[in-house]
Amino acid sequence: MKRSGQAITALTAYDYPTARLVDQAGIDVILVGDSVGMAVLGYDNTLPVTMDEMLHHTRAVARGVQRAFLVADMPYGSYHVTIADGIRNATRLLKEAGAHAVKIEGGQRRAALVRRMTDAEISVVAHIGLTPQSVHRMGGYRVQGRSNEAIDRLYADALALEAAGAVAIVLEGIPREVAAEITARSGVPTIGIGAGPGCDGQILVFHDLFNLTFSPPTKFTRRYADGAAFFANALERYRDDVTARTFPNDAESYHLPREVREQREALQDRETLEHREAVQYCEAQQRLVELEPIGKA
Numbered sequence: 397m398k399r400s401g402q403a404i405t406a407l408t409a410y411d412y413p414t415a416r417l418v419d420q421a422g423i424d425v426i427l428v429g430d431s432v433g434m435a436v437l438g439y440d441n442t443l444p445v446t447m448d449e450m451l452h453h454t455r456a457v458a459r460g461v462q463r464a465f466l467v468a469d470m471p472y473g474s475y476h477v478t479i480a481d482g483i484r485n486a487t488r489l490l491k492e493a494g495a496h497a498v499k500i501e502g503g504q505r506r507a508a509l510v511r512r513m514t515d516a517e518i519s520v521v522a523h524i525g526l527t528p529q530s531v532h533r534m535g536g537y538r539v540q541g542r543s544n545e546a547i548d549r550l551y552a553d554a555l556a557l558e559a560a561g562a563v564a565i566v567l568e569g570i571p572r573e574v575a576a577e578i579t580a581r582s583g584v585p586t587i588g589i590g591a592g593p594g595c596d597g598q599i600l601v602f603h604d605l606f607n608l609t610f611s612p613p614t615k616f617t618r619r620y621a622d623g624a625a626f627f628a629n630a631l632e633r634y635r636d637d638v639t640a641r642t643f644p645n646d647a648e649s650y651h652l653p654r655e656v657r658e659q660r661e662a663l664q665d666r667e668t669l670e671h672r673e674a675v676q677y678c679e680a681q682q683r684l685v686e687l688e689p690i691g692k693a
């Protein structure tokens with residue numbers, strides 16, 4: 397697609413139904429991002445996300461994907477201690493969860509790991525620029541690559557990762573001019589997020605696209621639908637229908653088979669008749685007692 401100038405579409409997904417929707421919409425790449433930590437699990441940042449959580453969500457997404465290229469993020473700590481750890485954890489995402497590739501954050505200092513993973517038949521997507529797992533080192537979520545020195549470092553990062561075998565490079569939070577130049581120089585596709593239109597493809601977080609992130613939108617997010625308002629409206633109508641006892645209605649209820657219903661109705665009629673006769677008998681007895689002269693016994 398890069399060679400033929402076709403834009404690559406990418407989006408995150410974290411569960412089976414959204415994976416199906418994204419896949420069926422014809423999105424080329426689905427990323428089970430560690431953004432799951434913030435978008436779905438309610439963490440403040442991506443750092444607490446664990447391998448178990450990534451495996452769990454990647455498995456769910458894999459069940460919903462038929463055609464897209466499925467990339468799973470390696471969470472913070474899963475590749476930072478040793479190369480062997482990184483390969484072992486990446487292998488789990490492929491073997492146990494069904495990912496086609498893994499994504500790791502960081503530039504030149506990850507080149508050796510990318511090379512070893514590639515040697516181990518693991519496709520690696522690199523991620524440079526604003527790398528959320530480095531939030532504390534960056535001093536917050538700040539646009540990267542604004543000085544000449546930082547730009548040179550980004551070019552060197554991209555080249556080193558490509559040379560090490562990365563199959564694509566995510567460029568996040570960098571000036572559009574820098575991203576366009578890295579894209580032009582790079583032999584592998586660049587996928588941008590907050591990196592301008594000059595990348596080979598674009599990626600967004602699913603929940604940002606649908607206004608489901610409950611935080612002020614970033615400059616680069618485009619909201620394509622107001623999912624929060626859509627869900628809130630449906631939830632309020634459901635609450636009102638239950639409160640007013642208009643849900644469920646007859647058509648939304650199961651019914652007895654006609655034969656069983658008729659048998660039960662006949663039984664009820666008989667019981668009602670017997671009950672009525674019993675009441676009448678008691679009333680008659682009561683009247684007799686009342687008519688009996690007191691003291692006769």
Ligand code: KIV
Pocket residue numbers: 408427428429430431432469523566568589599600601
């Ligand atoms: O975790 C994530 O969703 C990502 C994308 C924003 C690229 O890394």
